[in-house]
Amino acid sequence: MSSVNYGSKRIVTGAGYGFRDWLAQRVTAVLMALFTVIVLAQVIFSSGPIGYDQWAGIFAAQWMKVLTFCVILAMLMHVWVGIRDIWMDYIKPVGVRLGLHIASIVWLVGCAGWAIQVLWRL
Amino acid sequence: MTELARKRPEFRNINALTDLPSYNLPAAGWVSILHRISGALMFVLMPFIIWMFDNSITSEFSYAKFTALFSVGFGVVPGWMMKLVVLALLWAYLHHFIAGVRHLYMDAHHAVSKEFGKSSALVTLMLSIGLTVVLGAKLFGLY
Numbered sequence: 442m443s444s445v446n447y448g449s450k451r452i453v454t455g456a457g458y459g460f461r462d463w464l465a466q467r468v469t470a471v472l473m474a475l476f477t478v479i480v481l482a483q484v485i486f487s488s489g490p491i492g493y494d495q496w497a498g499i500f501a502a503q504w505m506k507v508l509t510f511c512v513i514l515a516m517l518m519h520v521w522v523g524i525r526d527i528w529m530d531y532i533k534p535v536g537v538r539l540g541l542h543i544a545s546i547v548w549l550v551g552c553a554g555w556a557i558q559v560l561w562r563l
Numbered sequence: 564m565t566e567l568a569r570k571r572p573e574f575r576n577i578n579a580l581t582d583l584p585s586y587n588l589p590a591a592g593w594v595s596i597l598h599r600i601s602g603a604l605m606f607v608l609m610p611f612i613i614w615m616f617d618n619s620i621t622s623e624f625s626y627a628k629f630t631a632l633f634s635v636g637f638g639v640v641p642g643w644m645m646k647l648v649v650l651a652l653l654w655a656y657l658h659h660f661i662a663g664v665r666h667l668y669m670d671a672h673h674a675v676s677k678e679f680g681k682s683s684a685l686v687t688l689m690l691s692i693g694l695t696v697v698l699g700a701k702l703f704g705l706y
Contacts, residue, residue: 467670470663477660493619493626500620520609523602545606552609559617
C-alpha cells in the first residue's frame with residue numbers, strides 16, 4: 442500500500458461512506474417530527490374552527506419563522522438523501538442518473554426557495 | 564458444498580412485470596415499500612403543498628382562494644377530486660412518519676428480531692390507515 446494518499450493516488454474505496462447520509466436522515470427526521478408536533482399542538486388546542494387569523498398567526502412570530510426555516514433546510518437534506526437512494530436503486534445508466542440527480546436538486550432547491558419566500562414574503 | 568449437492572435454482576434480477584405481481588410480501592415488506600412510495604409521492608406533490616401553504620398564509624383573500632380549491636375546484640378538476648389528492652397526501656405523510664418512527668425505534672433499541680419486525684409493521688399499517696380514515700372523514704365533512 443502506498444503511503445501517499447492524495448491527488449491521483451487517493452484511495453476512494455473502503456467503508457463508512459453511507460454513515461453521514463444515514464445519520465443526516467435520522468437527525469432531520471427527528472427535527473421535522475418535533476416541528477410537526479409543535480404545529481399540530483397549536484392547531485388542535487386553538488378554540489373553535491381554524492380561520493385565516495389563527496392559522497397565519499402561528500407563523501407570524503419570529504421564532505416560528507426561524508424554526509420553520511430550519512425545518513425547510515432539514516427537509517431539503519432529508520428528501521435529497523431519500524430520492525437519491527431511489528435513483529441509485531433503479532436507474533443503472535450513469536448519464537440518465539446524473540440528469541435525474543440534477544433535476545431533483547433543482548426541483549428541491551426551487552421548492553425550498555419558494556417556501557422561504559412565503560415565510561418572509563421577500 | 565460437496566459436488567453431490569443438488570444444483571440450487573438461481574434468482575437473478577427481479578422482473579417487474581413477471582415476478583412482482585406474484586410476490587407474497589410480508590407485512591414489514593409492505594411497510595418498507597410503502598415508506599418509499601409515500602416519500603416519492605410527497606416529493607412529486609411538493610409544489611402543490613407549498614402552493615397550499617403560500618395561499619393559506621399570505622392574506623385573507625388568498626386564504627379564500629385556498630379554501631375555494633376544495634369547493635369550486637381547479638379548471639376542469641372538481642373540488643372533491645382535490646380533496647382526494649389531499650387525502651393521498653395525508654396518508655403519505657402519516658405512513659412515512661409512522662414508518663420512520665419505527666425505523667428510529669429499531670435503531671435505538673436494536674429491535675431487529677423477525678417477530679418485532681412483523682408486529683411493529685402491523686401496528687404501523689393499522690395506525691397510518693386508521694388515522695387516514697379519521698382525518699379523511701373530517702376532510703370530507705363527515706363529522
